[in-house]
Amino acid sequence: AQKITQTQPGMFVQEKEAVTLDCTYDTSDPSYGLFWYKQPSSGEMIFLIYQGSYDQQNATEGRYSLNFQKARKSANLVISASQLGDSAMYFCAMREGGGGGADGLTFGKGTHLIIQP
Amino acid sequence: SAVISQKPSRDICQRGTSLTIQCQVDSQVTMMFWYRQQPGQSLTLIATANQGSEATYESGFVIDKFPISRPNLTFSTLTVSNLSPEDSSIYLCSVALRIGETQYFGPGTRLLVL
Numbered sequence: 001a002q003k004i005t006q007t008q009p010g011m012f013v014q015e016k017e018a019v020t021l022d023c024t025y026d027t028s029d030p031s032y033g034l035f036w037y038k039q040p041s042s043g044e045m046i047f048l049i050y051q052g053s054y055d056q057q058n059a060t061e062g063r064y065s066l067n068f069q070k071a072r073k074s075a076n077l078v079i080s081a082s083q084l085g086d087s088a089m090y091f092c093a094m095r096e097g098g099g100g101g102a103d104g105l106t107f108g109k110g111t112h113l114i115i116q117p
Numbered sequence: 118s119a120v121i122s123q124k125p126s127r128d129i130c131q132r133g134t135s136l137t138i139q140c141q142v143d144s145q146v147t148m149m150f151w152y153r154q155q156p157g158q159s160l161t162l163i164a165t166a167n168q169g170s171e172a173t174y175e176s177g178f179v180i181d182k183f184p185i186s187r188p189n190l191t192f193s194t195l196t197v198s199n200l201s202p203e204d205s206s207i208y209l210c211s212v213a214l215r216i217g218e219t220q221y222f223g224p225g226t227r228l229l230v231l
Contacts, residue, residue, distance in 0.1 A: 043207060043224070045211075047221055091160065095220075104165060105150075105160070105162065107159040108159060
């Protein structure tokens, strides 16, 4: 079974609208971390936001927030007031806690977000 | 976050040859990782580069094909050996300052094998 599932291969959103990118995960480890990265056409991977499995509150970073629903094993990224520069691939990733958090990340297949003027 | 550089940024290689990719960080980091991103695909972890010892490889990746060195806390190399067109990918290094912290990625190396 896939550990990270992103069900939206592509999305078109009007500028200034809010957008939600879906991510569900699968792990039996009680300690894990969830990440979102943005990859513009230049290819660089830009860290956006992090949520730990024991965090009580949803993470927020500027226009980015993470809608963390632990019982549903979902960690959706919400971008408020979208901008043209938000057009990019977005990847959800998970680090499982085994090894004291020293493990690499498992990535979803990504969502290609296009913001339209 | 650390500043991460990779060399080369891109290369075109002939099949059967090898390419060594360097990853340099501007500060000491505990964790360094190497990932591969095949065309139109997501990222896949190749290995964890361990300072002073052999790298830890993920399933499907072997040391003979992807030898990794990490001589200190700021530098690592990944070699892709005996290149074939299927090795055409972006190779990215990532670092975490300490165990359990956020991973930050280098700019990537785009490899095309003819």
